[in-house]
Amino acid sequence: MQIHVVQRNQTLTSIAEAYSVPANRLSEANQLENPDRLVVGQALVIPIVGSYYFVQPGDSLSSISQKVGIPVQELVRINQLSVNQTLSVGFRLYIPAKPKRTAEFNGYVEPRGTTVSPNLISSARETAPYLTYLAPFSFQALRNGSLKEPLLDDFPTIARNNRNVLMMVITNQENDQFNDELARILLNDMTIQNTFLNNIVNTAKKYGFKDIHFDFEFLRPADREAYNRFLRKAKTRFQQEGWLLSTALAPKTSADQKGLWYEGHDYKAHGEIVDFVVIMTYEWGYSGGPARSVSPIGPVRDVLEYAITEMPASKIIMGQNLYGYDWTLPFVQGSTAKAVSPQQAIQLAFEHSVDIQYNNEEQAPFFTYKDSENKNHEVWFEDARSIQAKFDLLKELKIRGMSYWKLGLAFPQNWLLISDNFHVRKRG
Secondary structure, three states: OEEEEOOOOOOHHHHHHHOOOOHHHHHHHOOOOOOOOOOOOOEEEEOOOOEEEEOOOOOOHHHHHHHHOOOHHHHHHHOOOOOOOOOOOOOEEEEOOOOOEEEEEEEEEOOOOOOOOHHHHHHHHHHHHHOOEEEEOOEEEOOOOOEEOOOOOOHHHHHHHOOOEEEEEEEOEEOOEEOHHHHHHHHHOHHHHHHHHHHHHHHHHHHOOOEEEEEOOOOOHHHHHHHHHHHHHHHHHHHOOOOEEEEEEOOOOOOOOOOOOOOOOOHHHHHHHOOEEEEOOOOOOOOOOOOOOOOOHHHHHHHHHHHHHHOOHHHEEEEEEOOEEEEEEOOOOOOOOEEEOHHHHHHHHHHOOOOOEEEOOOOEEEEEEEOOOOOEEEEEOOOHHHHHHHHHHHHHHOOOEEEEEOOOOOOHHHHHHHHHHEEEOOOO
8 A cells, every 4th residue: 555645736537547546446545525626735545555666866776675675686576677777767666565463453432412423333333344442432430439321322233243342441530521539539439449340340241341441530649559559459350251451541751750640640550450551642732732733753752662661562552643633823822723534634725725734753744724714724633644654653662553532533544554554453
C-alpha cells in the first residue's frame, strides 16, 4: 500500500493511471464523496500490494536501494532490470511489501444521549474486523459500589461476531466528569470496594466482558498506593474468571511528574500488575487550548520511551485520536475548538479553497482558512501520513499496539493502513 499526496492539477484519473489502479477503486478506498473534489495536499492511500518508487533527479539504483531498504540485486530482479541500467526521471520501480508484525488494536465507542446513533453502530461494525478489543465507554462507578451502565445496544454482538474481546471500561466519573472523591471512596473503603468488585464480576458475566479496564483519572496523590493495592486485589479476583485486567494511564515522561492527572498513576506498578495499559498519548492540542497537533510525534515518542523504562513494551498500547480540531483565531482562553473527523477536515479545506499543509516536526497535517464572517481558522487533524508515522513508532519501540479514541469519526485510510502494516491479533 502506498500514500500519495495530491499535487496541483492532479486528478483522480491521473493518479489512478500513475499507479495502474482503477479510479473507482481508488475512490472507494478513500471514501471520496465526490472524486472530482481533490484538495492539494490531501493524502490518499493507494490500494496496491507493496508500493512504487518514481525515479527522482540524481537517483541511482544504489541510492534508491538505500532509500527503500532493498539490496540492489533484489531491486534489479524484481523490476527485471540490468545492474548498469540508466534510469530516467519518472521511471516507476516496484517495491515489494515488507513483512507484517502482529499487534493489538482497541476501539473505544462512546454512545451519548438516550439511544445509540445508527452512525456509531455502523462505525463499530465497519471497524471491528480491524480490532482486538471493543470498548463501550463507560460504566460509571457510584459511591455505594454499584455501576451506572452505558448504552450497550449491539456492541456485545458486534464484538462476538468479529472475535473482539469486549472491554468493560470503568471510570470514576460523576456527571461525566472525573471525580477524585469518588475514587477515594472506592479505593479506601473496603466494604464499598468489595461490593464494587462483586458488581463488576456479576456485570461482566452478564454481558460477556473478558477484559476489565479501569480508567481512573484525576486521582489524589495520596491515593496512588491505594490504587495499586486495589489493582492487585482486582487482578487476583479476575484471574479466577480467566479475564484480562487493563488500565488507562495519563501520558507521563517521569515517575515524579506533577499534576493531578499524573501523580496517581504509577507506571512501574501498573506494568507489574495489569496485563496491559493504554497510555493516552493525545490532547497536546485540545479543544480548550491554542491550536496545535492533537498528538505530535515528538511528545508521543517521549512518553512511550519513558514508559518502556518502567514496564515491558509488550504491555503498552499507544493511544491515538481519530479526530482533529478547528480553532477560531486568535485563540482566546475560555473558547472551545470544534472537533472534526479527518474526512470533515478535508471537506472544510475544499469548501474554503485552501491547500492542506504538513508539519514534518509534528508529523501532522493542518491548514488555515477564513470563514464567511471573515474570522481566521486553523485546523489540525490526522491523515495517512500522520498515522503511518505512529505505526512506524509502534514497530520501532516494539509495543503491543494502538487504541483509538474514539469510533464514529470517519478516517478510512487508518483502517487500510492497519491491514497493510499488521496482522491484527484476535482474542475473542
